[in-house]
Amino acid sequence: MLHRSSLALSCLLVFSGVEAQATTYHRLPLPYIPWPISAWMDHSAGHTLTGIVIDGVDIRYDGTYISSGSSYFHDGHRGTDFALPEGNVVYASASGTVVYTNTSCPDKIQPSCGGGLGNWVAIRHPDGKVSIYGHLVRVDVSVGQVITCVNGPSGFQVGLSGISGNSTGPHLHFELRSGTRGGDVSYDPFAGPYSQSLEYWYRYALVNDPLHPGQKMHYPAATCQ
Numbered sequence: 001m002l003h004r005s006s007l008a009l010s011c012l013l014v015f016s017g018v019e020a021q022a023t024t025y026h027r028l029p030l031p032y033i034p035w036p037i038s039a040w041m042d043h044s045a046g047h048t049l050t051g052i053v054i055d056g057v058d059i060r061y062d063g064t065y066i067s068s069g070s071s072y073f074h075d076g077h078r079g080t081d082f083a084l085p086e087g088n089v090v091y092a093s094a095s096g097t098v099v100y101t102n103t104s105c106p107d108k109i110q111p112s113c114g115g116g117l118g119n120w121v122a123i124r125h126p127d128g129k130v131s132i133y134g135h136l137v138r139v140d141v142s143v144g145q146v147i148t149c150v151n152g153p154s155g156f157q158v159g160l161s162g163i164s165g166n167s168t169g170p171h172l173h174f175e176l177r178s179g180t181r182g183g184d185v186s187y188d189p190f191a192g193p194y195s196q197s198l199e200y201w202y203r204y205a206l207v208n209d210p211l212h213p214g215q216k217m218h219y220p221a222a223t224c225q
C-alpha cells in the first residue's frame, strides 16, 4: 500500500511540473484603447528591424524608443508603462492568485514609496510568472484572492491607476517577473510574434505607433481568449 501511494504521488508531481511550464498568455491590463506606451524593456537589444517585418509591418514594439539606423536598443526599463489618466480601471492580465499588495502610499509622487512602485499588486499565474501593476491610486484585491480570466469587454479589476511611488505622471507600470522582489528575472511580453515561445500577449491588434508617425505597431488584445 505504501509503495502504491508513493507512486501515485510521484505521478502527480510529474504532471504538476508539466502544467507549470505551459506559457500563460496575458491580455492588455486595461480597457481597449491604444494607450501610448512611454517606456518598455527589450530583451533583444540591437535587433534589426528589417529582420522582423511581417506583411510590411514591424511586428515588435519592444525597446524601440532609441533608434540608430535600423537597429534598436534597450531603453533600460524593466516593464511596460502605459500612459493613462488617474482613476482608470486596471484589469488582471490573466487568471492567477494575488501574492502581494502594497496599499500604504499616498497618491502623489514619492519616489521611494512601495520600492518605487507605489501602491502595487502582484499576481502569480499558472506558468509561475508574476504580473505586476504599479503606481495605483487604489487597490481592489487582497493577498490570497483567486483571479479569474473574464471574457468579453470587461475584466477582473485589480485597482485604479494613479501616480503613487516613483512616477512622473499618471501611468500603469506593467511587468512580468519570476517573483515579487529584488533579483527577479523580468520578461519582455513583446519578445516575439504571437504563438512563438517568447510571446506572452494574447493576439495583437494593429494600431498607429505614437512614437513613429506613419508606422503601425502591434498591441495586445484587451480580453482573455
Ligand SMILES: [Zn+2]
Residues within 6 Å of the ligand: 039, 077, 079, 080, 081, 172, 173, 174
Ligand atoms: Zn514603469
